[in-house]
Amino acid sequence: MTFGRFFITIISGAVMALGIITGCNRQKRDNNLPLISQFVVDSVYMPIALSDHFKLRVKEVQSRSATDEIVFFVKNNNYSAYFYNMSNSRRVGDTFSLVKYANEYKDSYPLGIDSFMVELEKQLLVISKNRIKKWDVSPITRQISPFAFVGYLSMESMHVFGDTVACITSTEETQEKIGPNAPFLKANYDILIKLLPDTAILLAKHSPNPPYFYKQDYNCNPERVYMNSRQIVYCYSYSDTLVMVNPFNQTEKRVRLRTSYFSPNVPFDYSRESDFKYIDSFYLEQSMMTHLFYDKARHRIYVFLKHKGKHIEESGKKNEMEDLPHSLFVLDEQLHQLKEIYIPPGRFGPVYRAFVTHKGLYLPAARPQQKNYDKTLFYRIVIP
Amino acid sequence: MIKHFFTALLFPSIILIACSCKDKAAVDVNATRFEQLTHNAHLEAKNVRYLIWNSSSCGGCRSISVNLMRSNKTLGNTILIVPLVYANQAFGIKKDRLFVDSSGIFDKLYFGIDNIGIANVEDGKVINIRNYNPDAMDSLKVDIGR
Numbered sequence: 001m002t003f004g005r006f007f008i009t010i011i012s013g014a015v016m017a018l019g020i021i022t023g024c025n026r027q028k029r030d031n032n033l034p035l036i037s038q039f040v041v042d043s044v045y046m047p048i049a050l051s052d053h054f055k056l057r058v059k060e061v062q063s064r065s066a067t068d069e070i071v072f073f074v075k076n077n078n079y080s081a082y083f084y085n086m087s088n089s090r091r092v093g094d095t096f097s098l099v100k101y102a103n104e105y106k107d108s109y110p111l112g113i114d115s116f117m118v119e120l121e122k123q124l125l126v127i128s129k130n131r132i133k134k135w136d137v138s139p140i141t142r143q144i145s146p147f148a149f150v151g152y153l154s155m156e157s158m159h160v161f162g163d164t165v166a167c168i169t170s171t172e173e174t175q176e177k178i179g180p181n182a183p184f185l186k187a188n189y190d191i192l193i194k195l196l197p198d199t200a201i202l203l204a205k206h207s208p209n210p211p212y213f214y215k216q217d218y219n220c221n222p223e224r225v226y227m228n229s230r231q232i233v234y235c236y237s238y239s240d241t242l243v244m245v246n247p248f249n250q251t252e253k254r255v256r257l258r259t260s261y262f263s264p265n266v267p268f269d270y271s272r273e274s275d276f277k278y279i280d281s282f283y284l285e286q287s288m289m290t291h292l293f294y295d296k297a298r299h300r301i302y303v304f305l306k307h308k309g310k311h312i313e314e315s316g317k318k319n320e321m322e323d324l325p326h327s328l329f330v331l332d333e334q335l336h337q338l339k340e341i342y343i344p345p346g347r348f349g350p351v352y353r354a355f356v357t358h359k360g361l362y363l364p365a366a367r368p369q370q371k372n373y374d375k376t377l378f379y380r381i382v383i384p
Numbered sequence: 385m386i387k388h389f390f391t392a393l394l395f396p397s398i399i400l401i402a403c404s405c406k407d408k409a410a411v412d413v414n415a416t417r418f419e420q421l422t423h424n425a426h427l428e429a430k431n432v433r434y435l436i437w438n439s440s441s442c443g444g445c446r447s448i449s450v451n452l453m454r455s456n457k458t459l460g461n462t463i464l465i466v467p468l469v470y471a472n473q474a475f476g477i478k479k480d481r482l483f484v485d486s487s488g489i490f491d492k493l494y495f496g497i498d499n500i501g502i503a504n505v506e507d508g509k510v511i512n513i514r515n516y517n518p519d520a521m522d523s524l525k526v527d528i529g530r
Binding site: 051274275276280311312315316317318367 | 413417440442444468469488491492494497498499515517518519520
């Protein structure tokens, strides 16, 4: 009897301890990882209000001078395109208004310090001081796939390599239903378009959505970087595997990240897709690959992983993505993992505002450090 | 053996489960937090109804609720709380019925509003707080007209 009592007490203690451990959502920090603060070398202000957004990414203009650091961005609030020299904190050239394209605007890419390409739903434009040249790409997007009922270009980051444009197609959903819409997903392609003087032709296409998306992970996003016109690297929200694809011959290289902070996701419950608390918790309480950047100057790829954490703390504090710790993975161009760097919670602002130039990776400072209404503080990070 | 099973495993489990059943307590906690936030924001009207957006409120829901405020003259005791990022969508609302949360006060603490919501205050006390997700806009229209 005494042994039985002792045994049950031990078992019950173990059950309760297990409950407490599994109930604790936050992972402990791996002290072997270097801290991001070791790699911060500088800070700069960008002339954009904290309450505004850049449309998608800030992109560096390829400059002839190594000291110049000219970036190009479009402001969310007024659809104005700016060239800005970060070396001397001055605007370069004219500001271009894209307001008249607001309804069909997708993305832009700088071609020099006075011209840029604009991606609209069905057109590509090259805009320079006195001239606008147009290419109609709807013949390509309409026929990209039998699943694309109304194909158009998608609001994802585009890239231009000489006369070749890398961008993404999307399509209208064609049916009302709850859950993953396989035709919708199957119609999303990364495409490479060659611009000829009067027409645009399709060079290659690749559908980035893996089969498991069709069943459960409609809410996942593939992030991608175009390393050149033949290599695209993808990361997926709930996968620790990066994929490098050549869209011309569909060859793939898959590399799994080494980390203790990634854990497989729980599939999205589509019966609760109107429940905002559930949706926020879904994104915040699981580990999630968030953003991918390519540092062409250093031949590096940067991948951000948000660690799992709590959406709402016991105190009632509502966490956002930047309130949770992240990992920054540094990989070479063959996807060899070189480093995992720990980013403590609340150290930086939202990663979607980050950008890369030949001088480093820029991450916005956390909101409490942003003291100016009309400009945003960024930290420059250089990882050797 | 069975007695020890009850004392060592089952009773603690029941206590744990009971502690997790805290709906009533959660309502009080939300009300207390909301009172704290209105105090921080210097919104200290005694009898008022707040219509509250947050930075992740859905676009359609914001549109429906602001149109209700614009069109319904009887909503004189309702104050719309909007985060700075959506301040420009609240055009046409009189200044005394609008609070632009430029410091993000109402986004810092969770007080039961996930999408958009209504908090009723009587005699300076929060009577109830109700959240409306996108599929509950019909209920919002009914409740806000009351």
